[in-house]
Amino acid sequence: MAETAKHIDEIVDDGASWYAVRLFTIRQEEVKAFFIENGLECFVPQQYVVVEGSNGRPHEILRPVVRNLIFVKQAAGERQFRKIIQDADYKISVLRKSKDSQEYALIPHEQMYEFRLMCNPEITMRKFLSSEEARMKAGTEVFVKFGPLKGLSGRLVRSSKKYYLLKEVPGIGVMLKVSRWCCVPAEDRK
Template sequence: MTKATRYIDGIIDDGASWYALRLFTLKLEEVRTYFTNLGLECFVPEQYVDVEGADGKLHPILRPIVRNLLFIKQPKKDKSLQKLIQETNYKISIIKKHKESQELALIPHDQMYEFRLMCNPEISMRKFLSSEEAQMKAGDEVFVKFGPLKGMNGRLVRSSKKYYLLKEIPGLGVMLKISRWCCVPIEKK
């Protein structure tokens, strides 16, 4: 079984929505461990980076894409995420739908499922963007009908003379290289 297959097998869509948390600390691993110990599922987009080891050789290690962003699966009804955040020793905020709104940005399970699949660290033709950069990318809404991304939807954008499928969620966007011939436009209602 390859690493990519193990990664995909670990991504399960159980119908639960997710929250995006912005951290005001560089202790991402400590915060992730804190929430994991409380029984919450966490997700951090990561990629392989070559680091020189003590032997002078380069070794690939997983590093977070963004050091101040953590995704947490919506807790069961008996737990309040806001209360858990208030009880931490870390400065954290839940990303809101809009800057002026007090409503929390709850990421639907299907969007988060596809986003986590697209964040597979084994995929090399991938780009990560800030929310602002992702919103600046013009592109048509498409449904992928063929190929390894079959069944996903997002925006088809062009960057550096290549086509990418862009999936955007609060706080981050990810683009995977794709052939535009695999996509069909989504008809607007």
């Protein structure tokens, strides 16, 4: 429980939008360090995985959910961010609004705030999906009015005879198990 509270306390909704940066290298930690050195906040969704230790016993460690994606908070103007991207010694690209557009896609702060809350590694009933898988899931826009996920919004989808709250951001989607009785249609939010 203390870890969950710590994770929530670290996530601040300061009104800043985020960029999704796709990596074409296996050096995710180095790229993240590069952005941090340039004064930018980064977020990488992580989950616990069981690995065998040197003593042969299994233990849990945190690992990134995807190795080719980093979310970077918009701290400066787009021109300055483009300069940082160009100065990188790594092959990376920022997701764009469309294939034809040169304009970077910005993830609104409310959407990214909820996504980061839902990526808490302490939550066990959670699934990560690719953007394509998330788009194929049929569901209704809902707002969670009761329970531990109170205040979150997303799509209510069904998977393996269970209900999940799905939140999508460019590049990835996350689903948390939720009781459908805790949810109300998004338009009935109040």
